[in-house]
Amino acid sequence: MIDPSAIISQDAIIADDVTIGPGSVIGAKVKIGKGTWIGPHVVINGPTKIGEDNRIYQFASIGEDPQDKKFHGESESRLEIGDRNTIREFCTFNRGTEEGGGLTSMANDNWIMAYVHIAHDCVIGNNTIFANNASLAGHVEVGDFAILGGYTLVHQFCRVGMHTITRFSTGTSKDIPPYITAAWDPAKPKGVNKEGLKRRDFSNETIKLLRQAYKIIYKKNLTIIEACKQLEDMVEECPEVSNLLEFIQSSERGIIR
Numbered sequence: 001m002i003d004p005s006a007i008i009s010q011d012a013i014i015a016d017d018v019t020i021g022p023g024s025v026i027g028a029k030v031k032i033g034k035g036t037w038i039g040p041h042v043v044i045n046g047p048t049k050i051g052e053d054n055r056i057y058q059f060a061s062i063g064e065d066p067q068d069k070k071f072h073g074e075s076e077s078r079l080e081i082g083d084r085n086t087i088r089e090f091c092t093f094n095r096g097t098e099e100g101g102g103l104t105s106m107a108n109d110n111w112i113m114a115y116v117h118i119a120h121d122c123v124i125g126n127n128t129i130f131a132n133n134a135s136l137a138g139h140v141e142v143g144d145f146a147i148l149g150g151y152t153l154v155h156q157f158c159r160v161g162m163h164t165i166t167r168f169s170t171g172t173s174k175d176i177p178p179y180i181t182a183a184w185d186p187a188k189p190k191g192v193n194k195e196g197l198k199r200r201d202f203s204n205e206t207i208k209l210l211r212q213a214y215k216i217i218y219k220k221n222l223t224i225i226e227a228c229k230q231l232e233d234m235v236e237e238c239p240e241v242s243n244l245l246e247f248i249q250s251s252e253r254g255i256i257r
Contacts, residue, residue: 003040012046021058030063033083048095051083051108059090066094066104066120068138076102082126088114096121100139113150125162143178145200153185161247163200165193175251177217178243179210187256189218202240209238217248218257224248 002008003022011028014020018032021040026032029046035053038044042056048063056062063079065071077095080103087093091112096103100121107126117135118124125144134148137155142148143162153171154160161178171185179197181190192211202210216222216230231245248255 015052027063045095047077048079048081050081051085053084054081054087055085056087057089057091057114060087061092062087063093063095066097066138068097068099068120070099071097071120074098074102077120078103080105082106082108084108085110085112087112088116090114091116091118093118094120097138107144119156131168145196147196155253158253159247159251162243163193163196165196172256174253174257175247175255177247177255179240180214182256189214189256206238206240209234210240210244213238213241213244217244217255224255 001018002020005022006020007025009026009028012026013031015032015034017034018036020038023040024038024042027045030044031049033050033052036050037055039056039058041058042060044062045064076098079093079095085106094104097120104120104122106124109127110124111129113130113132115133116130119136119138121139122136123141125142127145128142129147131148131150133150134152139157140154141159145163146160147165149166149168149170151169152166155173158172159175161176163179164176165181167183169185170182170187172187176182179192181193183190192214194207197207213231213234217227228245228249231241234241
């Protein structure tokens with residue numbers, strides 16, 4: 001299952017049924033779970049842990065040193081990737097830094113297209129889609145089921161909420177709240193991600209209430225504090241609004257407006 005031309009460190013831990021293609025390099029302190037397929041000419045450096053049933057395509061660079069001038073080879077620098085993720089050609093995933101807790105992580109069932117960059121200390125949830133050339137600076141968080149359109153750029157320390165979608169070439173230096181569509185650079189809110197929510201079996205009533213919550217935030221000329229007070233009144237009727245409310249109240253960079 002491992003091509004003879006692959007270079008595998010004796011310190012790597014690789015499950016018996018892992019496939020590793022020609023010319024790939026697996027460094028020390030790398031652990032790869034069962035059922036994972038590594039294509040040709042992939043470089044994986046450690047400390048990196050990769051779960052089960054992942055597919056990593058040619059020319060990806062996984063677990064390389066963080067691109068942070070403050071990084072000087074600290075041992076607390078890791079990358080962890082969960083299960084059933086697809087990582088396409090020329091993607092670059094960097095390990096964490098001591099300042100950011102030492103860990104870059106991606107959970108399960110994510111679909112990562114070509115040329116995506118995930119910088120140090122990023123935290124990626126489950127079931128996300130990153131289209132070609134989407135790039136995250138350091139310390140970015142991306143929630144479950146978020147979709148980043150091609151060439152989306154996210155500034156360091158920003159968050160992208162669950163069930164959001166960004167259009168082509170969106171750029172943001174602020175947080176993008178859950179459930180909405182964002183577009184342009186700098187990013188602007190463009191309504192609720194209605195089609196995405198339908199595909200994930202949100203009821204018509206829930207979508208209606210989330211659209212109402214969107215209007216409170218973006219259409220009534222309210223301050224954030226005033227908007228949050230009105231959102232609090234909706235939580236009992238629509239529990240999903242609590243995710244929106246908590247996200248806004250915990251935002252340190254501010255949300256897109």
